[in-house]
Amino acid sequence: MRAISNARILTVADGVIESGTVLVDDQGRIAAVGARVAVPDGVEVIDAGGRTLTPGLVDAFSHLGLINEGLGWAGNDAEETTDPNTAHVRALDGIYPFDRGIAEARSGGVTTVHVVPRGGNVLAGEALAVKLRRAVAADDLVLRRPTGIAASLGERPKATHGSEKRMPATRMGVAAVLREALVKAQEYRPEKERDLRCEALLPVLRGELPLLVQAHRADDIATALRIGREFGIRITLLGATEAFLVADLIAEAGATVAAGPSLAARGRQETREVGFHLPLALHRQGVPTAIVTGHPELPEPYLNIAAALAVREGLTPEEALRAVTLTPAQILGVADRVGAIAPGLDADLVLWDGDPLELTTRVAWTMVEGRIVYRDGSADGPYGEVEC
């Protein structure tokens, strides 16, 4: 057991404690949090020195570990571009636990990441939520798997497959490929012949998992909602650059949104309207909205910067912090474990040397399940990793 005392605690779920203590049990869970927490004798106490403590940040849309930065073609395993329907591939099988991006994510206070196959295919594969523990096998990073099946509309599948002279070469074709796959899964009879593509879609058709649709343009978002209605399936939108134009329709459909990255260039025609007005517009319609990096498009350590810029565009600091902690945890179905500082949740904590929504603020240390996995200025490694 250990305690973090003398901290300004942003609990996210239950307001701000100006000076308080978090008690962490031997299982790496939060045992108590409050202004007056009795610290049992013999417990190691970490003095936060009045600095700000937040939950570990949760990124609801990333390719972390799948695209290993700086390794070029050999280190890119984010899309199995050989077929427009690869619903049966799994992000878990492509994650490289030694990717430097993982260590850097910890240095930015990110502790939970939604790893999603990239959107070159109409059906891209299975996504999962990982916890950034120190681990040598991807299996040991798993927090929840699967979290959904990734799909993609718009320019990316058109470019990937149309350029190879096969379907889809148009948005009509993209929607048709998606519909055909869902119909085939509806009619799937495993006793005849197993088909892993169809099997992957069954939990989506049963409503147990969402279809995670990468879509930017408003018409692509409308197509995602249309297909969602047709098949009675849940939709989580990823990217969603033009969602501000149809935020009311998204709210009506009960969809959730991983919005961003908004710090990147207008890389494609469908991202021309990129900007930090997006989270506010969705929030105003009551759409559960996470602010995301799409790592490596925006690298993980800048998740707090993305949240800070959403504040500049009108989101309150409380809403922005929630959009990188509790809301993504809820979207990913892991709010029973992460996303806030509350008893019973995992002790995934970040100590900041200032306002976490300021550009020059540094992470003093990052804790995952009670262990400090990054410490600023540590000489123990390139990313200050300790205690692992």
Place this chain on the structure above:
Amino acid sequence: MAKLAITGATVYPISSPPMEGAALLVGDGKILAVGRVEVPSDARVIDARGLHLLPGFVDPHTHVGLWGEGDGPPAYDGNEWTANTTAQVRALDAINPFHVSFADARSAGVTTVQTLPGSGNPIGGEMVVIKTRGRTADEMVLRQPSGLKGALGENPKRLHGQNHKRMPASRMGVAAVIRQYLARAREYDPEKGRDLGLELARRVLERAVPLRLHAHRADDIVTAVRIAREFDIDLSIEHCTEGWMVADFLAEAGYPVTLGPMLGGRSKVETANMTFRNPGILEKAGVHVSLMTDHPFVPIAHHRIQGALAVREGMSEAGALRAMTLNPAEMLGVTHRVGSLEPGKDADFVLWSDHPFRARARVVATYIEGHVVYGAEP
């Protein structure tokens, strides 16, 4: 144009320390006075109390107006990839003054940019320094040409060797193409027939303009210096991603470096060792450092964020501001016009709601030569 006095702001002249409650006096598009200024009775006065007044940012390495973003291949005019040596092409001829990237620049307080060809060719073409306001590229020009663009490393290897099966296919080949070009230029005789590409090379050999070489990896940085020394030319090292690994070498070499982009992912192998610690390490080593966005690779609207993160990782705040204003102006040879708030320079300045390195800071108004080009006078 009537005189304009902006009073009460926190003023950052850059060439001298910041002053609180100071004033800037402007007339005919030029700065007349800065600091404790006696405001003339005929001047229009803007009360800027609570605001921060800085020179317009100078971004020394961008593709603003030249390399479309969000408008697809029809607007990609960055690389004339049809040959490995294309010194005869000019960025000036491909700049679209109505491109959204100019509006982005103005909205972010960037008033001067160098726009340049991409890094596909070992010898790429002519670059130009422009203001971010105007109807035609010609009327935006501040310095033309401002250098010759060249590139080492992965990009020319890929574009020529891999895609087009011609030289260069290796780093050896890249250096050989550049050397061959400079050697030919030494022997160039216009009497025997003009060669537009070699005319620019002659300007480089006369040290009228520098060669500006794209180099990310430490060995490419060293190769750039080697070539510059061999031909006794002026050089700027563009990107300099692994500069922190050879900081002492760079300080001794004495050439200016243009750092960035740093906010995006490590999209290439040669950017694997990218870190925001780079500017602070080079500052401490005594290297002449400028920051750049390489827009659109980091959107120019986020220039200030790169400055803030350089400070977070060890650069001094004054050094970061200087690396976004006066240092690039020096490196581009345009300090007589821009880069600091001093009498006689162009009235290119920005009113910020807060220090630009604070997250919530907004540009209240951007001025170029005394005209509001973004926002509104407070």
